[in-house]
Amino acid sequence: MSEGGILIEGLRKRYGQGDTAVDALKEVNMRVEPGEVVGLIGPSGSGKSTLLKCLGAVIDPSAGRMTLGDEVIYDDGWKVRDLRALRRDKIGFVFQAPYLIPFLDVTDNVALLPMLAGVPNAQARKRAHELLEALDVQHRARAMPAQLSGGEQQRVAIARGLVNRPPVILADEPTAPLDSVRALAVIRILNDMARQYRTAVIVVTHDEKIIPTFRRIYHIRDGVTHEEQGEGRLPE
Amino acid sequence: MISLAGRDILHAWGKFVFTGFGLGLLIGVTLTMAGVYRGMVADGRALIDNSGADLWVVQQGTLGPYAEPSSLYDDLWRDIAGIAGVAAAANVTYLTMQVARPDSDVRVMVVGIAPGMPAGPGWPRHLVAGRQITRGHYEAVADVKAGLRLGERIRIRRKHYTVVGLTRRMVSSSGDPMVFIPLKDAQEAQFLKDNDSIHSQRRRTLENPAFNRPGVPGVAEAVIASQATSNFVNAVLVRVKPGYDVAEVAESIRRWQRLQVYDRAQMEEILVGKLIATSSKQIGMFLVILAVVSAAIVAFIIYTLTMDKIREIAVLKLIGTRNRTIAGMILKQALALGAIGFMVGRISATFAAPHFPKYVLLIPQDAVAGFFIVMAICTLASLVAIRMAIKVDPAEAIGG
Numbered sequence A: 001m002s003e004g005g006i007l008i009e010g011l012r013k014r015y016g017q018g019d020t021a022v023d024a025l026k027e028v029n030m031r032v033e034p035g036e037v038v039g040l041i042g043p044s045g046s047g048k049s050t051l052l053k054c055l056g057a058v059i060d061p062s063a064g065r066m067t068l069g070d071e072v073i074y075d076d077g078w079k080v081r082d083l084r085a086l087r088r089d090k091i092g093f094v095f096q097a098p099y100l101i102p103f104l105d106v107t108d109n110v111a112l113l114p115m116l117a118g119v120p121n122a123q124a125r126k127r128a129h130e131l132l133e134a135l136d137v138q139h140r141a142r143a144m145p146a147q148l149s150g151g152e153q154q155r156v157a158i159a160r161g162l163v164n165r166p167p168v169i170l171a172d173e174p175t176a177p178l179d180s181v182r183a184l185a186v187i188r189i190l191n192d193m194a195r196q197y198r199t200a201v202i203v204v205t206h207d208e209k210i211i212p213t214f215r216r217i218y219h220i221r222d223g224v225t226h227e228e229q230g231e232g233r234l235p236e
Numbered sequence B: 001m002i003s004l005a006g007r008d009i010l011h012a013w014g015k016f017v018f019t020g021f022g023l024g025l026l027i028g029v030t031l032t033m034a035g036v037y038r039g040m041v042a043d044g045r046a047l048i049d050n051s052g053a054d055l056w057v058v059q060q061g062t063l064g065p066y067a068e069p070s071s072l073y074d075d076l077w078r079d080i081a082g083i084a085g086v087a088a089a090a091n092v093t094y095l096t097m098q099v100a101r102p103d104s105d106v107r108v109m110v111v112g113i114a115p116g117m118p119a120g121p122g123w124p125r126h127l128v129a130g131r132q133i134t135r136g137h138y139e140a141v142a143d144v145k146a147g148l149r150l151g152e153r154i155r156i157r158r159k160h161y162t163v164v165g166l167t168r169r170m171v172s173s174s175g176d177p178m179v180f181i182p183l184k185d186a187q188e189a190q191f192l193k194d195n196d197s198i199h200s201q202r203r204r205t206l207e208n209p210a211f212n213r214p215g216v217p218g219v220a221e222a223v224i225a226s227q228a229t230s231n232f233v234n235a236v237l238v239r240v241k242p243g244y245d246v247a248e249v250a251e252s253i254r255r256w257q258r259l260q261v262y263d264r265a266q267m268e269e270i271l272v273g274k275l276i277a278t279s280s281k282q283i284g285m286f287l288v289i290l291a292v293v294s295a296a297i298v299a300f301i302i303y304t305l306t307m308d309k310i311r312e313i314a315v316l317k318l319i320g321t322r323n324r325t326i327a328g329m330i331l332k333q334a335l336a337l338g339a340i341g342f343m344v345g346r347i348s349a350t351f352a353a354p355h356f357p358k359y360v361l362l363i364p365q366d367a368v369a370g371f372f373i374v375m376a377i378c379t380l381a382s383l384v385a386i387r388m389a390i391k392v393d394p395a396e397a398i399g400g
Ligand SMILES: Nc1ncnc2c1ncn2[C@@H]1O[C@H](COP(=O)(O)OP(=O)(O)OP(=O)(O)O)[C@@H](O)[C@H]1O
Pocket: A015, A016, A022, A023, A024, A042, A043, A044, A045, A046, A047, A048, A049, A050, A051, B400
């Protein structure tokens, strides 16, 4: 596999133990190339969020193997020591509700990540501005999150997900609160960013409006993934 | 790195300022309580310093004259004045009572001072208005805190006095302002009986065959005369000549007169260590309660502020913020709240202190100690919120 990208092989996750155990992930196999955006769809309770949490290193899988770029991060146990640094440096998160920090302005919401990694404030803000510009929200750079529209908040959240140039972006229902025009705009941005920064993007979604845009889709049912060909139509 | 705590405070400054203000009033009360204690100690010291005495001679076996009753014959001072090293010895009486003004009365400590030696031991030291007592009767010098005016007529027991001078910082150990009157008047006020009891005593004396023997006229009258006048005082204040050792002079008085003698240090120990010991324990108890209440308030406020931010904390953790950074944010907010509270408290105590009826002394050491105690309380109070924040699971940010 080339640099970047995600490879998941035979991933399992069991919640609890004994009689009450739930096998949320039974057999997950996925591959996302750098620069590619894939869709992850499935009925409620099928294990989508569980998969994102495993890949996002906030819960422990039960078995299997996960590789980010050429680094095996999990092989029947974590292979990286500092999961916090892994999340900070390798993984960008974009949520359904954008979860911006309400007491920081737009610029600092984005710049916080590089700052946490030790980048000097001025440089971190410069990087944030570049991304805000690319996402067309630089005019709201000094605003507080509460003063933004839902779509603007979502774009700021995407900027935050991208700012550390992570090789992986995990997006959980990123377009749920948006109308179809804005939803497609968000997907277009994710595609542009993926191509530009060679990022591997997984988008969990129920959103009929955006499903046709993926070239490849993973369907998950009862904790088992199936790869499908998508339409790959991204309207201009 | 930016200050997360600072940004959050700026964002929610209203909440911070209001809680800080409330906390501040509580801290203000606490500082004032400490000031009340300091004021009591200072009043005790002022009583000692302003008496102008090096030694207090009191009744054998008592802690007089301030902490316990003491009574001495009023001619003892002559013998004491004759002892080597004694520069001056003066009789003094103390009597706490209500003094009548035309339309109200005021609680004071009436001090009887020996005439004829202005600025002798026991006399008011600094006059802010008027003059010292010059006549042997019916003149008074009052502390300004009594609220009396120059030339005003006041009544002590059945006699009227004219206020001829005003002095300051002359208060009893319980903070009552002093009113100085001539010794003879004070002795009379202290031991004076009402007309009925004079009559009844006179009758008893006349009926007693030991005093009223037939054929020995004049005895009964002499006894009655001696009963009507008092020749007791509460203490003799002694000033020691320069160059003499105070302890040695005290020892010779003790030896020759078989009296109790206290020097300044012992008097201070009696006033501060014994007389106001219960009050200071009372105040200490209040301080403890106020500290606990303040801690509870800070803990509660910081806890709710943190509860409101659980989701943001989960996001911060998800994107790789250290627990240490988050704990630091909460701690700094608690400290900021404490700092605001302390400032408000300090200012409100400063403004409130002069309005208290008794002396409230705010000393910088108490303020500094108070500041550190507030900071320590805030640190402790933030621990609960920090524990909760550390337990927040970053997975919560991703949701279901
Ligand atoms: N913490 C947990 N403890 C026990 N079981 C869990 C836990 N979290 C999820 N599950 C179970 O795991 C299964 C998969 O849940 P998951 O949240 O991954 O579903 P999902 O695909 O994200 O569903 P939705 O579309 O409704 O968000 C469900 O049966 C759920 O009940």
